[in-house]
Amino acid sequence: MKRFCLIALSFLLSACGSSAISQHALSPLERLSGGQVVGDASSLYWVNQRQSKPESLAERVWMGDYGEYQTDYRWLDGQLRELKRAGTALKDDKRQPFELHVRYDQHGDAVFQRYKVGDTVFPLSDTQLHQLSQQADMAVALVREQSRDGFQLVQGMWDGQRFVHCGDQAEIEINWQQINARPGYIALVGKSDGLGKVTAQQMVLNRTTQQHCLTPPRLLDVS
Numbered sequence: 001m002k003r004f005c006l007i008a009l010s011f012l013l014s015a016c017g018s019s020a021i022s023q024h025a026l027s028p029l030e031r032l033s034g035g036q037v038v039g040d041a042s043s044l045y046w047v048n049q050r051q052s053k054p055e056s057l058a059e060r061v062w063m064g065d066y067g068e069y070q071t072d073y074r075w076l077d078g079q080l081r082e083l084k085r086a087g088t089a090l091k092d093d094k095r096q097p098f099e100l101h102v103r104y105d106q107h108g109d110a111v112f113q114r115y116k117v118g119d120t121v122f123p124l125s126d127t128q129l130h131q132l133s134q135q136a137d138m139a140v141a142l143v144r145e146q147s148r149d150g151f152q153l154v155q156g157m158w159d160g161q162r163f164v165h166c167g168d169q170a171e172i173e174i175n176w177q178q179i180n181a182r183p184g185y186i187a188l189v190g191k192s193d194g195l196g197k198v199t200a201q202q203m204v205l206n207r208t209t210q211q212h213c214l215t216p217p218r219l220l221d222v223s
Contacts (some may be wrong), residue, residue, distance in 0.1 A: 015133050027051050033153035034143035034157075035189050035204040040064035042204050044153060044187060046216040047143045053078040056141050058216030066090045069098075070217035071135045080104055080133050084219040091117055100124075102132060150191045154198055155213045166213035175199040187209035 032047040046058045049084040057073040069087025073080060085100040096118045110129045116124045124132075146152070155166040160183045163174045174181075174190070179200050188207040190198040 032143045032147045034146040045143045072219035151189050154190045156188045173197040179203050184208040
């Protein structure tokens with residue numbers, strides 16, 4: 001009888017664990033987006049979260065003359081577990097391609113790292129590894145704050161009179177709020193009234209050259 005109780009208890013605990021996992025997997029995935037401009041750096045962010053826990057973050061960052069990069073981050077149970085970054089950076093007075101790949105364990109310690117600039121591999125310090133984790137947390141916090149205030153990333157083409165949204169090609173009325181927008185591709189952080197009108201809070205990108213609408217970078221293998 002005692003052995004049966006232990007088996008039953010073990011099964012019950014296993015079932016409860018499976019139920020919790022299933023509930024997490026079945027809970028709706030929230031897709032948030034945002035962006036910011038700080039100094040010469042312009043950033044676009046896409047966040048996926050479930051039950052208020054981040055699952056992924058994708059970013060595109062432009063740093064003026066210093067280069068540009070894109071990053072793909074993955075979380076597991078609310079802990080950052082992996083990131084991969086690729087782009088160009090200013091080194092020795094010229095822009096060089098670089099790649100960065102880090103994996104963290106459940107305690108936040110890096111268990112794998114690879115940082116390559118040009119043809120040379122460099123080690124990352126503990127401070128740099130911590131900064132990468134901090135950057136991810138700060139970006140997620142920013143997008144969440146923007147989302148709570150009703151703001152999101154809006155992309156489209158502006159001809160000086162009409163703004164055509166990237167997603168559904170619908171024409172949107174933009175309240176520019178004294179933002180000077182040049183015709184071309186535009187990425188902005190704004191608030192929609194749900195009726196086809198967006199109030200712009202901040203211009204993130206404004207390209208007059210030929211530019212396709214941007215999507216979240218996918219650098220990590222999908223598990």
